[in-house]
Amino acid sequence: MEYCFGIDVGGTTVKCGLFRTDGTLEEKWEIPTRTENHGEAILPDIAASILEKMKERGITREMTAGVGVDVPGPVNENGEVPCAVNLHWGYKHIAREMEALTGLKAKAANDANAAALGESWRGGAAGIPNVLMATLGTGVGGGIIVDGRIVCGAHGSGGEIGHANVEPEETEYCNCGNQGCLEQMTSATGIVRLAKKELKSSDDSSVLRQSQVTAKAVFDAYKQGDELAGRVVKKFASYLGRGLAIFACVTDPEVILIGGGVSKVRCEQCI
Numbered sequence: 222m223e224y225c226f227g228i229d230v231g232g233t234t235v236k237c238g239l240f241r242t243d244g245t246l247e248e249k250w251e252i253p254t255r256t257e258n259h260g261e262a263i264l265p266d267i268a269a270s271i272l273e274k275m276k277e278r279g280i281t282r283e284m285t286a287g288v289g290v291d292v293p294g295p296v297n298e299n300g301e302v303p304c305a306v307n308l309h310w311g312y313k314h315i316a317r318e319m320e321a322l323t324g325l326k327a328k329a330a331n332d333a334n335a336a337a338l339g340e341s342w343r344g345g346a347a348g349i350p351n352v353l354m355a356t357l358g359t360g361v362g363g364g365i366i367v368d369g370r371i372v373c374g375a376h377g378s379g380g381e382i383g384h385a386n387v388e389p390e391e392t393e394y395c396n397c398g399n400q401g402c403l404e405q406m407t408s409a410t411g412i413v414r415l416a417k418k419e420l421k422s423s424d425d426s427s428v429l430r431q432s433q434v435t436a437k438a439v440f441d442a443y444k445q446g447d448e449l450a451g452r453v454v455k456k457f458a459s460y461l462g463r464g465l466a467i468f469a470c471v472t473d474p475e476v477i478l479i480g481g482g483v484s485k486v487r488c489e490q491c492i
Contacts, residue, residue, distance in 0.1 A: 224280055226271050226288040226325075229332060230254060231482075232307040232359030235267055239274060242286050244343050248274070260308040264315070268322035287326035290315055291335035293360050295378040300329035303376070306396040307360045332356060334371050334380060336480055337364025346476045353474035355382060355465060357483035360396075361404040361411075365472050372472075382468055383408070387460050406460035409436040409483050416453045425449045440486045 224247070229236040235254050239247040252270050255262040271288060275281070292315065294305030300316025319327035330338075337346075337354040346352045352366040363382030365372040372379040383404035384397050391401035393414075405411045416429060416439050427449035428442045442450035465477055 223286050224284055225286040226274075228267055228271075228288060228290045229335070230263060230267070230290060230292045230308065231332075232256070232293065235263070235270075237267070237270055237274075239278070239280075248278075250274075254308070256307075256309045260305075260310050263308060263310075264313075264318050265322060268319065271323055271325075282324055285325055287328065288319055288323060289335070290319055290327065290329045291332040292329065293332050293358075293362055295376055295381065296329050296331050296334075297377040298373070300327065302329070331362065331364070331377065331380070333362030333364040334373070335364070336362075337366050337380075337478070338371055340478055340480075341366055341369075345478050349475050351473065351475045352478065353465065353468055353472055353476070354478040354480065355461070356481040357407055357409070357461075357479065358481035359409055361402075361408045362481075363468070365468070365474075367472055382464055385464055385467065387464050387467075403460060403464040407457055407464070407483070412436040412439055412453065412457055412483070415456055416450070419449055419453050419456075423449060436483055437486075 223242045225240050225242055227238040227240055231254060233254055234251045236251050238249045241247060252266055255266060292302060292305050293307045294302045296302050301314045302310060304311055315329035316327045333354060333356045336356055337352055340346045340354060341349060341352055350369040354364040356362040361383030363380040365380040384399060384402045386401045387403045387406060388401035391405065394400055395402040395405050406415065413434050413436060416434050420429060425448060427447050428445065429438060429450060432438060439450050439453050443454045469477065
């Protein structure tokens with residue numbers, strides 16, 4: 222039996238999976254994403270976790286096909302990322318570093334591209350050749366598949382919908398250095414930002430004034446009928462719909478998928 226590891230590096234947590242090479246998930250777990258000191262501990266932490274899991278399960282290097290790592294940033298075909306702002310990385314050769322740390326063959330990709338490919342292989346878009354995927358987490362990523370092929374672009378930045386401008390009058394800066402990005406409006410951190418702006422500009426009562434403001438708290442308050450939270454959710458949905466509509470016009474997908482931590486929110490009012 223041959224195994225492989227799938228690693229999804231997010232701005233808050235690293236989600237790890239042990240798979241068979243046919244795509245069967247054997248086990249999944251998480252470790253924190255330590256972004257301090259320019260994220261220098263992220264790849265060593267991942268490698269240590271992989272090696273510990275191999276030891277625990279009695280899996281040798283000979284039994285392991287390799288490890289795939291996806292990150293929130295542009296990745297070229299060689300496994301290099303010029304920058305990943307949510308991880309505080311500058312240039313990094315992910316594949317080469319992971320191979321050196323683990324002794325395993327390694328590949329790297331953009332997180333949303335990997336998600337879109339996974340969904341088109343074994344998930345919600347299985348067998349569908351034209352797919353648009355948005356991943357809503359600490360940031361916002363995008364994966365676009367046209368005629369069965371992922372759109373990477375000249376520099377690995379194809380499909381980065383999170384940095385499309387959806388609010389030309391925004392004055393605050395995104396982590397990427399631009400203003401008005403979809404990520405500023407529809408990521409978990411973006412929802413918090415919208416909520417704080419709404420709380421500051423309004424005197425309306427809200428349960429959000431009584432606790433720490435998080436994306437989950439905003440949606441929980443919305444479910445309870447909180448009017449201020451409702452305005453935040455309406456803005457979030459409007460920006461997300463606007464962004465997806467723009468890219469749908471360009472790519473003409475058969476399916477639009479939404480993933481990431483924010484996508485776990487589900488309630489009757491949201492549908």
